[in-house]
Amino acid sequence: MALLSVQNLRAYYRTEVYGISRIVRAVDGVSLELQRNEIYGLAGESSCGKTTLIKVISGTIKPPLRVEEGKVHYQFGSFEIDMLHISPEDLRRNVRWKEISYIMQGSMSVLNPVRRVITTFYDIVTTHQGYTDRKAFLGQVRAHISKLGLPPDVLNLYPHQLSGGMRQRVAIALATIFQPSLIIADEPTTALDVVVQRGVLQMLKEIQAESNNTVLLVTHDLAVHANVADRVAIMYAGRIVEEAPTSLIFNAPRHPYTQHLIRSLPMIGDRSSRASLPGAPPNLANPPGGCRFHPRCPHVMDICRVEVPEMMTLPGNQRVACHLLAEGRR
Amino acid sequence: MWKVTRDLFKYDGRFRIATVFLLAVLILAILSAVSPYDPGKTFKVPQDLPPSWGHPFGTSSRGQDVFWWMTFAVRNSLFLGLVTAAVSRLIAIFVGLTAGYRGGLVDRVLMSINDSFVVMPVLPILILLSFLLRGQLSLLMLAFIMGLFGWPWDARLIRAQVLSLKERAFTRTAVYSGTGSLKITLDEHLPFVLPVVFATTVNNMLWSIGMEVTLSVLGLSNVTLATIGTTIFWANQHQALVAGVWWWLAAPVIIAIILFLGLYLLFSSVNEYIDPRTRLRLIGG
Amino acid sequence: MSTYDKLLDVQRVTAVFHIGSIIGGTRLVAVNDVSFSLDRTRPEIFTLAGESGSGKTTLARLLLHDLEPTSGAVIFEGRDLATIKSRKDTLEFMKKVQPVFQNPFETFSPLRRVEDYLYDTAINFGRAKNRRMASVVVDEALHLVGLSLEEVTRRYPHELSGGQLQRVSVARALIPQPRLLLADEPVSMVDASLRMAIVNLFRKLRDEQQVSVIYITHDLATAYYISDRIAIMLRGLVVESGPVNEVLDRPLHPYTQVLKESVPEPVPEQRAQWIRPIDLGTTEVKEYARIGCKFAGRCPRVMDICRQTNPPDIHVEGRIVKCYLYQGQESS
Ligand SMILES: Nc1ncnc2c1ncn2[C@@H]1O[C@H](COP(=O)(O)OP(=O)(O)OP(=O)(O)O)[C@@H](O)[C@H]1O
Ligand SMILES: Nc1ncnc2c1ncn2[C@@H]1O[C@H](COP(=O)(O)OP(=O)(O)OP(=O)(O)O)[C@@H](O)[C@H]1O
Ligand SMILES: [Mg+2]
Ligand SMILES: [Mg+2]
Numbered sequence: 001m002a003l004l005s006v007q008n009l010r011a012y013y014r015t016e017v018y019g020i021s022r023i024v025r026a027v028d029g030v031s032l033e034l035q036r037n038e039i040y041g042l043a044g045e046s047s048c049g050k051t052t053l054i055k056v057i058s059g060t061i062k063p064p065l066r067v068e069e070g071k072v073h074y075q076f077g078s079f080e081i082d083m084l085h086i087s088p089e090d091l092r093r094n095v096r097w098k099e100i101s102y103i104m105q106g107s108m109s110v111l112n113p114v115r116r117v118i119t120t121f122y123d124i125v126t127t128h129q130g131y132t133d134r135k136a137f138l139g140q141v142r143a144h145i146s147k148l149g150l151p152p153d154v155l156n157l158y159p160h161q162l163s164g165g166m167r168q169r170v171a172i173a174l175a176t177i178f179q180p181s182l183i184i185a186d187e188p189t190t191a192l193d194v195v196v197q198r199g200v201l202q203m204l205k206e207i208q209a210e211s212n213n214t215v216l217l218v219t220h221d222l223a224v225h226a227n228v229a230d231r232v233a234i235m236y237a238g239r240i241v242e243e244a245p246t247s248l249i250f251n252a253p254r255h256p257y258t259q260h261l262i263r264s265l266p267m268i269g270d271r272s273s274r275a276s277l278p279g280a281p282p283n284l285a286n287p288p289g290g291c292r293f294h295p296r297c298p299h300v301m302d303i304c305r306v307e308v309p310e311m312m313t314l315p316g317n318q319r320v321a322c323h324l325l326a327e328g329r330r
Numbered sequence: 331m332w333k334v335t336r337d338l339f340k341y342d343g344r345f346r347i348a349t350v351f352l353l354a355v356l357i358l359a360i361l362s363a364v365s366p367y368d369p370g371k372t373f374k375v376p377q378d379l380p381p382s383w384g385h386p387f388g389t390s391s392r393g394q395d396v397f398w399w400m401t402f403a404v405r406n407s408l409f410l411g412l413v414t415a416a417v418s419r420l421i422a423i424f425v426g427l428t429a430g431y432r433g434g435l436v437d438r439v440l441m442s443i444n445d446s447f448v449v450m451p452v453l454p455i456l457i458l459l460s461f462l463l464r465g466q467l468s469l470l471m472l473a474f475i476m477g478l479f480g481w482p483w484d485a486r487l488i489r490a491q492v493l494s495l496k497e498r499a500f501t502r503t504a505v506y507s508g509t510g511s512l513k514i515t516l517d518e519h520l521p522f523v524l525p526v527v528f529a530t531t532v533n534n535m536l537w538s539i540g541m542e543v544t545l546s547v548l549g550l551s552n553v554t555l556a557t558i559g560t561t562i563f564w565a566n567q568h569q570a571l572v573a574g575v576w577w578w579l580a581a582p583v584i585i586a587i588i589l590f591l592g593l594y595l596l597f598s599s600v601n602e603y604i605d606p607r608t609r610l611r612l613i614g615g
Numbered sequence: 616m617s618t619y620d621k622l623l624d625v626q627r628v629t630a631v632f633h634i635g636s637i638i639g640g641t642r643l644v645a646v647n648d649v650s651f652s653l654d655r656t657r658p659e660i661f662t663l664a665g666e667s668g669s670g671k672t673t674l675a676r677l678l679l680h681d682l683e684p685t686s687g688a689v690i691f692e693g694r695d696l697a698t699i700k701s702r703k704d705t706l707e708f709m710k711k712v713q714p715v716f717q718n719p720f721e722t723f724s725p726l727r728r729v730e731d732y733l734y735d736t737a738i739n740f741g742r743a744k745n746r747r748m749a750s751v752v753v754d755e756a757l758h759l760v761g762l763s764l765e766e767v768t769r770r771y772p773h774e775l776s777g778g779q780l781q782r783v784s785v786a787r788a789l790i791p792q793p794r795l796l797l798a799d800e801p802v803s804m805v806d807a808s809l810r811m812a813i814v815n816l817f818r819k820l821r822d823e824q825q826v827s828v829i830y831i832t833h834d835l836a837t838a839y840y841i842s843d844r845i846a847i848m849l850r851g852l853v854v855e856s857g858p859v860n861e862v863l864d865r866p867l868h869p870y871t872q873v874l875k876e877s878v879p880e881p882v883p884e885q886r887a888q889w890i891r892p893i894d895l896g897t898t899e900v901k902e903y904a905r906i907g908c909k910f911a912g913r914c915p916r917v918m919d920i921c922r923q924t925n926p927p928d929i930h931v932e933g934r935i936v937k938c939y940l941y942q943g944q945e946s947s
Contacts, residue, residue: 045806045808045809046806192667193667194666194833194834194835195666195873195874195893197877197879198877198879198889199893201890202892202893220806221807221879222807223836223881224879226879226880226882227880227883227886228886246883247883250881250883260808262881265807265836265881266811266836266840267839267880267881267882268835268836268839268863268875269863269864270839270840274815274840275811275815276808276809276810276811277808280776280778280809281776281808498724499716499717499718499721499722500723500724500727502681502714503716503732503787504732506709506713507787508706508709508735508736508739509739517727518724518727522726
């Protein structure tokens with residue numbers, strides 16, 4: 001049984017400002033399953049809906065975001081939950097931090113600038129689950145931090161005294177202190193340079209290998225997925241267009257969008273010309289009909305303009321949503 | 331502009347209430363033009379009459395119709411508030427923008443002037459001035475004097491904002507577009523500063539109208555002039571409450587409350603509208 | 616070669632910041648004795664690469680005359696930037712050297728239309744007298760970056776994608792017809808699918824418009840793809856510089872090696888190498904203050920001498936390296 005199964009999820013932002021109403025279809029028909037003990041990479045360009053999908057999965061849905069349709073179902077070791085119908089109290093007490101940890105995009109700023117790192121974390125954890133024994137908590141945190149090879153004195157520093165990479169590693173270390181079943185990390189290394197990025201991701205991978213939990217890693221940097229993820233999903237304009245084990249995504253991509261992405265990746269030692277894709281990603285307040293990629297697709301057919309392609313499963317556990325496959329032309 | 335007003339009216343309750351309140355006060359002020367009585371004259375009507383059809387707010391112990399007197403009082407108080415706000419806003423914008431954008435010596439000089447104004451005790455100075463100029467202190471002069479005292483906090487606020495705007499990349503884009511510093515200040519920074527200016531306008535009007543009330547209640551302003559403050563002064567002088575002439579005191583107090591509430595609601599609504607973030611959402615729609 | 620043959624000549628520039636309070640504060644040499652030059656007749660793309668906090672942006676600010684060097688000189692087309700004081704001279708300089716910033720969403724004020732910046736630039740640098748005449752110039756510049764005036768007219772920044780905005784930003788910089796573009800991490804905030812569009816654009820500008828580009832990045836893969844030469848910065852110092860294929864195909868300085876190794880390759884089969892643990896070292900400020908080689912604290916091949924004195928520039932294999940490992944191997 002999968003740890004998490006998401007079925008046909010639609011989540012829209014409905015905003016209304018002075019009479020102008022607007023619907024942003026940020027997640028529009030996403031289905032996926034996360035298995036136990038895997039690193040699942042989610043890629044896609046800016047504002048394609050990655051963070052929105054994660055907000056729903058982690059149960060941090062706040063207006064104007066609303067779930068229109070679909071299911072988000074978890075099967076933890078001893079109990080299961082339906083994320084869309086769980087009570088906030090239950091979520092806070094039994095799930096957050098213990099089963100699901102969410103390292104938010106820009107979590108560099110999650111730390112309170114005027115309090116020591118440890119205090120901020122103590123505060124967050126207590127408000128989430130009423131943890132009261134401060135001493136036990138501190139001891140546990142210290143042990144965990146030093147096990148991960150971070151200097152224990154970082155806990156007593158203020159956030160501005162830490163480098164960007166250290167701050168991010170501390171955030172990850174503390175988010176994993178209760179060994180949650182699922183760790184969600186949204187762009188954990190986007191603001192960091194390559195050396196620090198490598199250090200942060202290595203730590204994340206180590207934690208995963210040790211506790212055999214599941215990591216959902218979101219980043220638009222495909223090269224990172226190539227080195228970290230077991231499976232990768234490519235999202236485009238609110239939908240998943242392709243999902244496959246990492247080596248298939250990189251060596252045999254099937255969706256024209258994925259193919260383009262992989263082909264355009266620069267590499268040291270190769271200066272051959274790389275083309276860029278014409279056009280820009282669609283506005284999710286007014287997305288094109290049919291396949292959302294069709295205005296930029298080099299292989300566009302008539303059917304692409306009217307009909308949304310179904311997700312098809314190919315051998316090797318590769319799932320692709322593209323009409324070309326049904327046509328049997330590629 | 332019209333469309334904005336219509337949208338605000340349609341979608342913002344605060345704006346609706348504010349409009350109603352302020353319109354009422356404004357109509358009252360405008361009515362002063364057709365007043366049958368001269369506010370300078372006393373004992374034109376019977377004294378101490380309670381509110382009635384003939385005298386909607388009753389009459390005072392000085393033999394004046396409170397309703398018509400209030401039309402002048404409101405007009406004068408509004409005038410005072412607006413002039414004070416205009417004068418002090420102009421100084422605040424000028425000082426704040428210049429100090430913030432120029433920095434260096436200009437900033438230090440302007441800010442030390444600013445700080446000396448901050449520490450100056452306004453009330454005692456006003457009391458002293460009023461005392462010295464008693465009788466000759468026209469409303470316009472009072473407004474200018476208060477305007478001269480009403481800007482330093484807001485100038486600091488504007489300066490702080492400009493300092494952070496200056497570090498944003500778009501300021502550098504403008505610099506490398508060859509734009510001069512005056513134009514950068516006006517085109518790039520002023521739009522971000524305007525919400526602060528509007529927000530502080532209401533504070534400033536509340537402050538200056540309130541200050542005038544204080545001075546008047548102490549009998550230090552030109553008490554022959556009708557203002558909200560002098561109304562209260564005269565009512566107190568004649569011990570209106572003790573004498574049971576409560577309407578004489580109630581009228582200025584209630585009108586002041588309506589005015590203050592209206593101003594507050596108007597500006598909180600407009601302020602939200604012109605807040606860059608709301609504007610972003612709007613143009614994003 | 617006299618200075619006049621050079622477009623840009625950076626002569627031993629140093630920039631020192633004082634951090635902390637006035638008493639008890641420390642000096643931080645953010646740019647430390649850096650020299651390089653760009654040829655006047657042969658446009659090229661020159662990459663400055665290095666970790667975060669290695670002084671790249673500070674160096675860029677020196678080159679843009681945004682910051683005065685503590686010592687040393689920046690000479691552009693024979694003129695020392697320190698002598699530029701009047702507004703007229705400043706405009707004259709900006710006409711030749713233009714910046715492209717990192718975050719396209721921050722480059723333009725959210726409350727102004729992006730086209731306003733383009734028109735302002737055209738008019739302020741004398742390329743057009745009024746808005747109507749400027750529209751030709753603006754449209755031309757937008758066409759160079761694959762956009763048109765129609766696409767950006769009446770648009771606010773949030774109505775354009777990051778890639779579009781970054782191209783508008785380049786278009787704006789091209790309007791005065793500069794000789795040099797300074798692009799500080801121009802693609803780090805742009806999506807993969809748009810990244811190549813911008814990077815290809817720099818190539819095209821070099822080849823077709825004779826514009827030289829100083830490309831600042833920590834992404835060695837795109838640096839390899841577009842640039843001719845590269846300088847690797849470490850805590851204010853250029854520790855290795857030379858032709859990009861030499862330096863990145865066979866990096867000599869252990870720091871360059873770590874940097875190259877840390878670039879994730881989009882090849883899942885090679886991940887074993889990348890996920891090998893590395894040492895992230897101490898804090899930035901500590902490394903800046905270090906005596907001897909700044910990399911000694913995390914260098915896998917550190918020797919005693921590295922902790923005592925600064926390694927000199929060593930010319931070896933067609934490049935310059937600051938590392939004792941290559942002492943005695945100098946090529947003339
Ligand atoms: N609070 C909100 N109200 C309205 N629209 C929103 C809100 N948050 C996000 N959106 C819109 O939803 C869409 C998806 O945004 P989301 O943040 O999920 O993208 P993302 O894939 O995480 O992008 P990035 O890589 O930039 O983080 C975007 O078009 C965005 O503008
Ligand atoms: N105005 C300043 N005052 C004091 N220190 C500064 C200032 N500007 C930069 N520094 C310091 O100088 C060092 C170099 O910074 P710089 O911004 O040039 O690095 P960078 O290579 O551009 O880094 P990044 O990749 O993060 O942009 C850093 O330690 C930084 O903290
Ligand atoms: Mg996101
Ligand atoms: Mg920088």
